[in-house]
Amino acid sequence: MLLAVLMSLIAGFFAPPQAPASPSTTAGALDYEFFKARVQPIFLNKKPGNARCYVCHRGSGGTQYLQLLSPGATSWDEEQSRKNFESVKRFVVPGAPTRSRLLMHPLTEEAGGDEFHGGGRHWTSQQNAEWQTLAAWVRGETAK
Numbered sequence: 001m002l003l004a005v006l007m008s009l010i011a012g013f014f015a016p017p018q019a020p021a022s023p024s025t026t027a028g029a030l031d032y033e034f035f036k037a038r039v040q041p042i043f044l045n046k047k048p049g050n051a052r053c054y055v056c057h058r059g060s061g062g063t064q065y066l067q068l069l070s071p072g073a074t075s076w077d078e079e080q081s082r083k084n085f086e087s088v089k090r091f092v093v094p095g096a097p098t099r100s101r102l103l104m105h106p107l108t109e110e111a112g113g114d115e116f117h118g119g120g121r122h123w124t125s126q127q128n129a130e131w132q133t134l135a136a137w138v139r140g141e142t143a144k
């Protein structure tokens, strides 16, 4: 018994150290720079027949996950972008675009979207360019 414990201690001592997971393959890694450069503009895009995400989701609390733009600004500054990143993460399951509410809420049901979005359907297909960009971010793609 004691010998077995000693043996396992010795084996552990000589075992090679675990290689640290490389950042690019770690599940759950959402890239901030990709978010800032590619995802954020989607929230400000005006699409025919739909209000911008920003119009309904700016402010704080509940589903208000976007920071208010500074007067005159057409995009968010560094601090605001960080805050957006943190709050948008709540609606995302890293690695799983189709389980992420950020992607499934504004997608039509025929295209696989969920049952209801108070803000309407913004994408009619998962091939939509905006949808594809969001999906790439959720899958962990990094800014180039």
Ligand code: HEC
Residues within 6 Å of the ligand: 043, 050, 051, 052, 053, 054, 055, 056, 057, 063, 091, 101, 102, 103, 105, 106, 116, 117, 118, 119, 120, 122
């Ligand atoms: C006209 C207003 C409006 C617009 C425009 C709008 N939304 Fe919404 N959104 C809502 C409302 C209201 C809710 C809360 C009710 C619900 O869950 O559908 C909501 C909920 C959500 C949620 C879910 C929050 C939760 O608690 O699960 C997500 C994610 C979301 N919207 C993303 C978006 C995205 C992305 C866009 C732009 C492509 C967008 N919305 C555009 C009104 C809007």
